[in-house]
Amino acid sequence: MKAVILAAGEGKRCRPLTLTRSKVMLPVANKPILEHIINALVKNDIKEIILVVGYKKERIMDYFEDGINFGVKIEYVEQKAQIGTAHAILQARNLIGNEEKFVVVNGDNIIGPDAIADLINGEEGDATLLTCKKDNVSGYGVIVAKGKNVIEIIEKPKTLISHLINTGIYLFKKDIFEMIERTAVSTTGEYAITDTLQMMIDEGIPVTTAITNAEWLDAAYSWNLLEANTIILGDFETDLSKAKIEDCVSIKGSVSVGRNTTIRAGSYIVGPVVIGDNCDIGPNVVILPSTSVGNNVSIASFSYIKNSILMNDTRVSTHSNISNSVVGSNVTTGPNFITEEGEELHIILGNELHEAEKLGTVIGDDTDIGGNVLVRAGKMVSSNCRISSGKTISEDVPTNALLK
Numbered sequence: 232m233k234a235v236i237l238a239a240g241e242g243k244r245c246r247p248l249t250l251t252r253s254k255v256m257l258p259v260a261n262k263p264i265l266e267h268i269i270n271a272l273v274k275n276d277i278k279e280i281i282l283v284v285g286y287k288k289e290r291i292m293d294y295f296e297d298g299i300n301f302g303v304k305i306e307y308v309e310q311k312a313q314i315g316t317a318h319a320i321l322q323a324r325n326l327i328g329n330e331e332k333f334v335v336v337n338g339d340n341i342i343g344p345d346a347i348a349d350l351i352n353g354e355e356g357d358a359t360l361l362t363c364k365k366d367n368v369s370g371y372g373v374i375v376a377k378g379k380n381v382i383e384i385i386e387k388p389k390t391l392i393s394h395l396i397n398t399g400i401y402l403f404k405k406d407i408f409e410m411i412e413r414t415a416v417s418t419t420g421e422y423a424i425t426d427t428l429q430m431m432i433d434e435g436i437p438v439t440t441a442i443t444n445a446e447w448l449d450a451a452y453s454w455n456l457l458e459a460n461t462i463i464l465g466d467f468e469t470d471l472s473k474a475k476i477e478d479c480v481s482i483k484g485s486v487s488v489g490r491n492t493t494i495r496a497g498s499y500i501v502g503p504v505v506i507g508d509n510c511d512i513g514p515n516v517v518i519l520p521s522t523s524v525g526n527n528v529s530i531a532s533f534s535y536i537k538n539s540i541l542m543n544d545t546r547v548s549t550h551s552n553i554s555n556s557v558v559g560s561n562v563t564t565g566p567n568f569i570t571e572e573g574e575e576l577h578i579i580l581g582n583e584l585h586e587a588e589k590l591g592t593v594i595g596d597d598t599d600i601g602g603n604v605l606v607r608a609g610k611m612v613s614s615n616c617r618i619s620s621g622k623t624i625s626e627d628v629p630t631n632a633l634l635k
């Protein structure tokens with residue numbers, strides 16, 4: 232069976248990190264979200280993948296190429312304008328060819344292999360939709376079902392209607408393409424697959440639900456990446472075989488360190504922690520759970536990193552303290568860079584107010600921050616910013632900002 236993965240959108244709610252890559256390429260435990268999905272499909276023996284790409288597609292295509300290094304065959308199809316999930320699925324029509332049925336997966340949620348197995352085992356009717364129960368259903372499509380039959384799909388309702396949400400994982404028969412062609416544009420101006428399914432239900436065509444308790448993680452906002460990272464790191468095992476570990480390094484819990492990475496003397500690392508290839512850590516650096524450090528990262532002496540994601544090519548100078556933060560790639564921070572720790576924060580994004588349980592900061596790619604800079608809890612610095620030494624960041628910093 233083939234699978235179509237929808238990966239053409241930006242994922243605006245994860246800005247500033249998605250200004251330079253799409254959400255599907257955001258790393259969780261040092262692997263793009265999309266790679267976790269592909270691994271889950273492979274474990275279910277689904278090895279022919281059609282990737283619908285659009286926004287920043289080169290980044291996806293350069294990473295996955297033809298899929299051979301990931302144990303799959305990947306074919307790409309471009310969705311030129313991101314006008315909805317139904318429209319995205321339609322782009323795969325020619326590549327699905329004569330397949331009677333196929334799996335569709337939103338590319339921006341982390342899923343475990345059992346989620347796909349639950350979908351396939353629960354197949355019934357013309358379309359099967361994988362659902363899961365969630366306490367907080369805001370921001371999702373919710374499902375009203377009678378037994379296995381879906382009665383109604385309500386996209387992002389304002390009031391609580393059901394605790395059953397649409398995971399964005401489906402098993403379709405190829406007739407779905409004709410249904411999509413008949414789908415009307417929604418009030419938000421998109422061709423939504425949820426509208427296609429509702430149209431089918433209204434016409435008496437059976438749409439069923441399979442429920443899963445398996446892993447399904449959505450990092451809706453950039454700070455949610457930290458929770459996803461903590462969960463995925465929980466499955467990691469210690470692997471120090473490829474690293475250079477100097478004397479007097481203390482390592483506890485599960486810690487995985489990549490090729491050609493040096494952990495210098497006096498460093499103290501408590502897992503779960505994953506560190507990529509070609510990194511230079513220490514001397515005397517403390518890294519605490521649950522932290523992911525990408526490839527080609529340096530963390531200089533006496534720095535302290537806790538519950539954070541540091542992406543590729545980032546350089547942290549001495550005596551820094553980075554906690555509960557997501558730092559993009561190719562970021563440089565000067566000596567004594569401090570992220571303030573905050574809990575139960577209110578964060579304004581666009582015109583909406585959100586809550587973050589815990590957050591230091593989120594920093595976009597290609598930003599340079601001088602020495603002795605403090606970022607107040609929950610304040611974000613966008614990409615390509617230059618911040619001079621000695622500043623205290625008490626407001627969000629916009630893209631390309633120069634703070635002298």
Ligand SMILES: CC(=O)N[C@H]1[C@@H](OP(=O)(O)OP(=O)(O)OC[C@H]2O[C@@H](n3ccc(=O)[nH]c3=O)[C@H](O)[C@@H]2O)O[C@H](CO)[C@@H](O)[C@@H]1O
Binds near residue numbers: 238312386397398
């Ligand atoms: C209309 C719809 O489907 N809603 C579902 C979607 O909402 P949600 O609002 O999350 O849907 P998104 O717009 O984030 O898109 C989901 C995925 O489809 C891709 N994409 C989106 C639009 C587009 O034109 N092209 C494209 O490829 C995105 O890159 C992403 O990987 O997922 C949720 C689960 O996370 C479900 O609960 C919602 O019911």
